Amino acid sequence: MYEYIQGSLAELTPTHAIVDAGGVGYFVNISLQTYSQLEGKTQVKLWLHQIIREDAHLLYGFTDVREREIFRLLISVSGVGASTARLILSSLTTDEIQAAITTENVNLIKQVKGIGLKTAQRIVVDLKDKVSIGEATVSQILSTSNNTLKSEALSALVMLGFARSAADKVIDQVLKEMGQMPVEALIKHALKRL
Incomplete structure (x- = not known):
């Protein structure tokens, strides 16, 4: 199994990149997220x-490793292949996908072209516990x-x-209403609302 490839970018399109590594051109399928980072x-x-x-x-x-981890989680869901997972990653950011899964926002996932209600529900049900675990183990939280x-x-x-999804919503509300504050203050404000 390959972990990563490093080299010069020979060609870049919204769907693939050709990376020249050691004189060999590797055809690599990419999402729009990755495309925008490589431009x-x-x-x-x-x-x-x-x-x-x-x-x-x-x-x-x-x-980044976090996007790859979300891709791997998505393809582990029955009925979601690599092309569908890439389409989801092209339509939504990794943060949006994680938030949609943890908050059970089936409608957001369903907005992706080719994803029906049943597939969106299956993604949420199958990955709800794995996304929070994956996020902690990968520890790729933005800086x-x-x-x-x-x-x-x-x-x-x-x-x-407290339930992760409920706590996440309350923290977002507190930050939106009150802005930046020390962690201790944020936890205290969130506890009052939970």
């Missing part, structure tokens, strides 16, 4: 997921202070026994 770059590093079928060996590439603040407060509330 204008000449040297790239893509985290890979390889799919071997009877008729093809396919590489899917991602600019903005607001996300760090939110993640610390969310972890504390979950450890106190």
Whole structure:
């Protein structure tokens, strides 16, 4: 199994990139998220997921490990293949996908072209517990202070026994209404509303 590929970008389209690594051009399928991150770059590093079928060996590439982890979770759902997972990642950001799954927002997932109600529900049901676990194990939380603040407060509330989705909503409300504050203050305000 390949972990990543690093080299010069020979070709870039919204659906694939050709990466020249060691004199060999690798055809790598990408999402629009990855495409937007690669635009204008000449040297790239893509985290890979390889799919071997009877008729093809396919590489899917991602600019960060977190996007690859979401891709792997999506393809683990019955009825969601690599093309559908890539379409979901092209339509929604990784944060939007995680939020939709944890808050059971089936309608947001259903808005992706080709995703019906049953598939969207299956994604939510199958991944609800895995997304929060995946997020913690991958620990690829964005480095903005607001996300760090939110993640610390969310972890504390979950450890106190509150449901992750309920705590997440309350923290978002508090941050929206009151703005930045120390973690302790955010937790106290969230506890009053839970």
